[in-house]
Amino acid sequence: MNQIDAITLAMSAAAAAQCRPNSFAQTRPDVKTYAALKHFLAEKYPGVANDILDVGPASLERQTVLKMQLQQVGIEKDTALLRQTKQLLAYLLQHDSKSATDVFLTAADLQNAVKILTNQLGGI
DSSP: OOOOHHHHHHHHHHHHHHHHHOOGGGGOHHHHHHHHHHHHHHOOOOOOOOOTTTOOOOOOHHHHHHHHHHTTTTGGGGGHHHHHHHHHHHHHHHHHHHHHEEEEEEEHHHHHHHHHHHHTTTTO
C-alpha cells in the first residue's frame, strides 16, 4: 500500500460510512471530515473527481479512476491532504472500522493506511 492507496481507502470507507442511514449524519465527525477532504480536493485539485466514490464506494473501477487522477496531480507530496486523510482514517478506525468491510477491506487495512501516512508525514 502507498499514499495513493491510503487516500483511496479512506475516501472509499468514508463514502460507505456516509451511505448508512443516520438521522444525525450531518453532525457525525466522519462525515464532516470526509466532506472537508472532498472540499480540499475540489479547491486545490479540481481535476480530481472528489465525489466519484459517493456512489458505489466499493467499485474497483471507480477507485482505479480516483487513484489515476490522484497520481496525475502528484498528491502524495501534499502534506496537508495527507494529514486530513490520516485524521479521517484514524476516526474511521476508532469509531467505524466496519466501513472498511463495506468496501471489501479490513480494519487492518485502515491501520496499515494510517501507518503509511504517518511514515510519509514523519510521525506527525
